[in-house]
Amino acid sequence: MRKYKFCFIGAGNVATHFSSELKKCGHEIVQVYSRTKEAAKQLADNLQTSFTTSPESITKNADIYIAALKDSAVDQVLTQVEFGDKLLVHCSGSLPMKILSNNTKNYGVFYPLQTFSKNRKIDFKSIPIFVEASSTDNLQVLEELAHHVSKSVTVLDSEKRKSLHIAAVFACNFANHCYAMAAKYLESKELPFEILRPLIQETASKVQEMHPKEAQTGPAIRFDENIINTHINELKEMPDLQELYNSISKRIFEHHQEKQ
Amino acid sequence: MRKYKFCFIGAGNVATHFSSELKKCGHEIVQVYSRTKEAAKQLADNLQTSFTTSPESITKNADIYIAALKDSAVDQVLTQVEFGDKLLVHCSGSLPMKILSNNTKNYGVFYPLQTFSKNRKIDFKSIPIFVEASSTDNLQVLEELAHHVSKSVTVLDSEKRKSLHIAAVFACNFANHCYAMAAKYLESKELPFEILRPLIQETASKVQEMHPKEAQTGPAIRFDENIINTHINELKEMPDLQELYNSISKRIFEHHQEKQ
Structure with a gap:
């Protein structure tokens, strides 16, 4: 499949595992953002990429932006970023997809149903992934991406998620x-x-x-x-x-x- | 190790798994007792042995009696049985060992720490077994027996159990x-x-x-x-x-x- 450039917004448990898996699958992680320097640097070092702690310095040079933040931070962080028409995805179980509609016209959800701890290895292939997107084109991108990292992919709307x-x-x-x-x-x-x-x-x-x-x-x-x-x-x-x-x-x- | 003749008093989940394992290890199950004919017959058939639903008809011809009953039934059933000096063991987590002291002078506890359902196979070898006995001789018998069916055996008193x-x-x-x-x-x-x-x-x-x-x-x-x-x-x-x-x-x- 096509290889994308990703920017990770968030450096917690989900971001750590998901970004490593994407890199392993041949995608490029161009930047990591986290509010705290320690978390940003740790994940960026793991991925051998750059990091920032300032939302305004988030790169324009990614194809897909993954917001893997705690729910209460998503809106607050994303309003400080210019996404243009880029594809923006969140990883939350409970936030509706529509919360992203003010940030870009291309958006979606990639929800991995698993319990992640940073220092515990996990077989990403066995994690059920639930996707949703703002258009059939975006959905196709996310489904393909999900199939690239997992053997269990389901399209699910925000309410069911x-x-x-x-x-x-x-x-x-x-x-x-x-x-x-x-x-x-x-x-x-x-x-x-x-x-x-x-x-x-x-x-x-x-x-x-x-x-x-x-x-x-x-x-x-x-x-x-x-x-x-x-x-x-x-x-x-x-x-x-x-x-x-x-x-x-x-x-x-x-x-x-x-x-x- | 020495092969014993067992009588099972009770035909529930614990009795089903424990008796099958003992038989597999070469011991003989000479009889199964249960209050209900259906349960007694089913387990006896599995073990190709005889059964009874009457406590007075429990065989004298066993070396070790295993009471695998629900706690509230243990005392009531056992008082109806003559054990002589035979070794009598219960499988309860919460009943003190001493509850058996009126039934025989040789008694003990064999507590397998696992969740058993009748129709689910289980690797008995991996179940932690906790034993306790009224004398060092009886403890030796139960420890040897436990090591025969499991790789994890611990001596534990009633309070800790x-x-x-x-x-x-x-x-x-x-x-x-x-x-x-x-x-x-x-x-x-x-x-x-x-x-x-x-x-x-x-x-x-x-x-x-x-x-x-x-x-x-x-x-x-x-x-x-x-x-x-x-x-x-x-x-x-x-x-x-x-x-x-x-x-x-x-x-x-x-x-x-x-x-x-």
């Missing part, structure tokens, strides 16, 4: 918080978090084939009051965990009373 | 509930649960190497109010999900304000 993002917060961030609370509790009892790892892996692996409702186990689904009350009593010294235990146990039981 | 079980409920059952709520929400928006699978897998894979606090991402940790408020507003038609979203987002943010 927002729903997907909400579901992702439950499945990823909230599930991870459950791991974190397990770790916090174990550490208070001088037991290592490591012993839970095979259980966590299998819990996720089960739902690769089963529906999560069908995969559920444990005391709450059986409403085993002996265990539930023992556990709630044990948690009395950690009231935040106790309250979470109580409320999620009730929810699990109620969810399993609902019609399938 | 209970803590571990509580942590496991958070890391497994509660995480799975987050998947289930994601599925419920997606289905209400006519989006398939499948698209979350790579994200769920990676969320679990990350904490195989990282600590969950370090692995966290998403709007709550950044306290991105734009996204959080958009999501809460979107969830207004599903008040149970809205409340869960609100409460866990606050918890994630607060947890990340705590000292490391």
Whole structure:
């Protein structure tokens, strides 16, 4: 496919992984912008390119501009940049595509549905990518680009993408918080978090084939009051965990009373 | 190692997987007991052995009795059985070992820390097993047995095992509930649960190497109010999900304000 020149606006987790993957696929990253010099320089060094911390100094010399910023910063940063007719893309799950319509007539969305941490390698090819664009031509560019870096590409409108993002917060961030609370509790009892790892892996692996409702186990689904009350009593010294235990146990039981 | 004759008291998820593994390792399962004929017969057929639904008819002809029952049933079923001096073991995370002391002088615990569903195959060798016993002789039998079926064996007392079980409920059952709520929400928006699978897998894979606090991402940790408020507003038609979203987002943010 055609090789493009990219400018990355943002140097966080998504920008780090996406820009590296594009470079690996033969595209050129001509510049990185970040509000903080440290982040801008680190990513630019990785990519062996230049950086800026000033929105006005963002290059005119890119074909595609990728805004990988936190949602609250997108509008504020982009209004300071002249895009002309260039293609401008954001990577947000929840921002509508239309938010870019004041910046250029060519715009779109490239949403990779994954949890990124800077220092963790990830197989980009397995990340589902959701794209949307302001015209069929722009959509073609983004679809082709998405297929270049991933084997799972779907066209999805802003409304559905927002729903997907909400579901992702439950499945990823909230599930991870459950791991974190397990770790916090174990550490208070001088037991290592490591012993839970095979259980966590299998819990996720089960739902690769089963529906999560069908995969559920444990005391709450059986409403085993002996265990539930023992556990709630044990948690009395950690009231935040106790309250979470109580409320999620009730929810699990109620969810399993609902019609399938 | 020595091959034993086992009697399984209980025919649920744990009994199904544990008994099959013992048989595979060359031990003999001489009988299965379950309250319901259907479950007893199904497991006995799998194991090509006999079954009973009456506690009084439980065989005298086993070396080791494995009580894999829900906690609330353990005491009630076991008091109806004559064990003599035979070794009696339960598989519960939360029941103290001592609960068995009225049934025989030789007793112990064999707790496999995993989520079992009957129709899902599992690599037993990778399951961490936690053992405890009433004497050093009994402990030696259980440790040897555990090493026979798993590569991860730890001696753990009842108090610590209970803590571990509580942590496991958070890391497994509660995480799975987050998947289930994601599925419920997606289905209400006519989006398939499948698209979350790579994200769920990676969320679990990350904490195989990282600590969950370090692995966290998403709007709550950044306290991105734009996204959080958009999501809460979107969830207004599903008040149970809205409340869960609100409460866990606050918890994630607060947890990340705590000292490391």
